[in-house]
Amino acid sequence: MPTQPYKQSAAKFIAGATTLYAQLASVLRSRILNGEWRSGENIPSIDELCSQYRLGRITVRQALQILSGEGLLSSQRGRRTFVTYSAGNQGGMPIFSSLASVETKVPNYSIRILSRSKVADLPVSRWAIGRDEGPYMHIRKVDHEGEQPYGLSSIYLVEDVYKRFPRNAESRSKLAQLVLQFSKPALATARERLTVEPADYEAAGHLAYPMAAPVARVERVFCDTAGRVLYYGTTIYRGDRFCLERDLTEYLRSKN
Amino acid sequence: MPTQPYKQSAAKFIAGATTLYAQLASVLRSRILNGEWRSGENIPSIDELCSQYRLGRITVRQALQILSGEGLLSSQRGRRTFVTYSAGNQGGMPIFSSLASVETKVPNYSIRILSRSKVADLPVSRWAIGRDEGPYMHIRKVDHEGEQPYGLSSIYLVEDVYKRFPRNAESRSKLAQLVLQFSKPALATARERLTVEPADYEAAGHLAYPMAAPVARVERVFCDTAGRVLYYGTTIYRGDRFCLERDLTEYLRSKN
Numbered sequence: 001m002p003t004q005p006y007k008q009s010a011a012k013f014i015a016g017a018t019t020l021y022a023q024l025a026s027v028l029r030s031r032i033l034n035g036e037w038r039s040g041e042n043i044p045s046i047d048e049l050c051s052q053y054r055l056g057r058i059t060v061r062q063a064l065q066i067l068s069g070e071g072l073l074s075s076q077r078g079r080r081t082f083v084t085y086s087a088g089n090q091g092g093m094p095i096f097s098s099l100a101s102v103e104t105k106v107p108n109y110s111i112r113i114l115s116r117s118k119v120a121d122l123p124v125s126r127w128a129i130g131r132d133e134g135p136y137m138h139i140r141k142v143d144h145e146g147e148q149p150y151g152l153s154s155i156y157l158v159e160d161v162y163k164r165f166p167r168n169a170e171s172r173s174k175l176a177q178l179v180l181q182f183s184k185p186a187l188a189t190a191r192e193r194l195t196v197e198p199a200d201y202e203a204a205g206h207l208a209y210p211m212a213a214p215v216a217r218v219e220r221v222f223c224d225t226a227g228r229v230l231y232y233g234t235t236i237y238r239g240d241r242f243c244l245e246r247d248l249t250e251y252l253r254s255k256n
Numbered sequence: 257m258p259t260q261p262y263k264q265s266a267a268k269f270i271a272g273a274t275t276l277y278a279q280l281a282s283v284l285r286s287r288i289l290n291g292e293w294r295s296g297e298n299i300p301s302i303d304e305l306c307s308q309y310r311l312g313r314i315t316v317r318q319a320l321q322i323l324s325g326e327g328l329l330s331s332q333r334g335r336r337t338f339v340t341y342s343a344g345n346q347g348g349m350p351i352f353s354s355l356a357s358v359e360t361k362v363p364n365y366s367i368r369i370l371s372r373s374k375v376a377d378l379p380v381s382r383w384a385i386g387r388d389e390g391p392y393m394h395i396r397k398v399d400h401e402g403e404q405p406y407g408l409s410s411i412y413l414v415e416d417v418y419k420r421f422p423r424n425a426e427s428r429s430k431l432a433q434l435v436l437q438f439s440k441p442a443l444a445t446a447r448e449r450l451t452v453e454p455a456d457y458e459a460a461g462h463l464a465y466p467m468a469a470p471v472a473r474v475e476r477v478f479c480d481t482a483g484r485v486l487y488y489g490t491t492i493y494r495g496d497r498f499c500l501e502r503d504l505t506e507y508l509r510s511k512n
Contacts (some may be wrong), residue, residue, distance in 0.1 A: 018325070018326055018327040018466075019325040019326075019327075020323075021325060021328045022322070022325040022327070022455055022467065023467060025457070025468075025483065026455075026457065026460070026467035026468040027456065027457060027467075029454060029468055030454050030456055030468070033372070033453075034453070039495040057386045066278070066322065068275075069274065069275040069277060069278040070274055070275075070278045071274040071278070150290075157393060163332055188505070189503075189505050190503070190505050191501065191502070191503055191504065191505075192501065192502045192503075192504055193499060193500070193501050194450075194499070194500040194501075194502075195495075195498060195499050195500075196452045196470040196471070196472050196495040196498055197286070197289075197290070197470055197495060198282070198285060198286050198289060198460065198469065199282075200282070200283065200286055201279055201283060203418075204282075210274075210280035211274065211279060211283075212281075212282040212285055212286070212468070213454065214452040214453055214454055214470030214471070214495065215452065215470070216452050220504075229459070237451040239451075239453060240409065242451060242452055243449060243450070243451050244449070244450040244451075245447065245448065245449050245450075246447070246449075246450075247445075247446070247447055247448075248446040248447065248448055248476075249444070249445050249446050249447075256330065
């Protein structure tokens, strides 16, 4: 019955458009990012990696050089190579895990505000839902769990709703929740869009996360009954902390 | 009022744990993956990149070498460097975009079955919901839109439900939909979990996607009223084709 025999997923390297060292770097990068190889631990020696992956010493050295360049490994001459990157707390609670994302509760939650400024308009590149009718407060911030940053946000709030917030509330509470609370009863529609992308230098810097490592981008738009955008926000989540769970049961029942 | 001055997000390179060439490679990789630089197009010359990013020729050359090694660029001696990677169809419909993911409709949808085999148990590493009570049919497949692969799946179906499917139905229809249809009325719970990760060599190969580029991993578990797992599936989606939209309006109304 099998159309093609099932292959065990042992690493297999293929000569082609992608060089062998880039393929090996990719495999080893995954082991570091997913926490299999932990910060401070020695990785296998070059000889061990050669025999494990059936590759030559030059290929293995080039792969380790790439990962050292990315700040994931430290390989000083004459010493064992060790991991210099701390993966997210894989054993703990995922940081973004809920059936309704605006309600996530994070232990030891704190907020660092990067900037606040008043702007006339929403960004041109925004998700085009609702009517841009400013002025808006533009707030950039980083959300932390304990010492670890996990989300970088750029959020626009209509100024008249923002003015109803308690002083400095944005340093303590999530802005989506504040808008829900202080725009009552005007909020009429709320949409969310989730995509994945490589971390750029800005996200990597603020999130203490390797560049080009995967991040989740969540955009949200809340509008009032007249279609005016009350809230437009984009948050970049570290990929190693992101997890979205959904219960599809009710939906499926409605189809049966 | 600003806590810190707002910085325009022009590329800024910082000496530190990450080398300058790795930082530049990351920025240029993003331009290729997001389709800003298109397949077949020449990228700026080394001199132009040096002046654009205020970096030296050696750094720029090293960054281009990394991306060539990853199969994203072709840089032959004495010729202009051009892009050899086709980003997903950013202008078209996102391939995974729905309020209820199992219902996605993809134009020119086709399925390539990689393997079918009968197994006694679910994988040990599975999302631990429901009771493992086999035997299961294990089906590995790649979903395509037109010629382009976008999702690599590993799916386990209880054999007694699988036997009710029309012959070869798994080559034409989504397995989640077939289970919904042929397990009636036994389906009782359905859960979904979404995470992001770098593509490994296996996913990259099947999806014609660069290794270590971001992918979305979606796991689904459907159980019957007795808690037995009827369906357990994992799908890896190319990050450049993945988009999940949700309407949170009803949820927010229930909170107000």
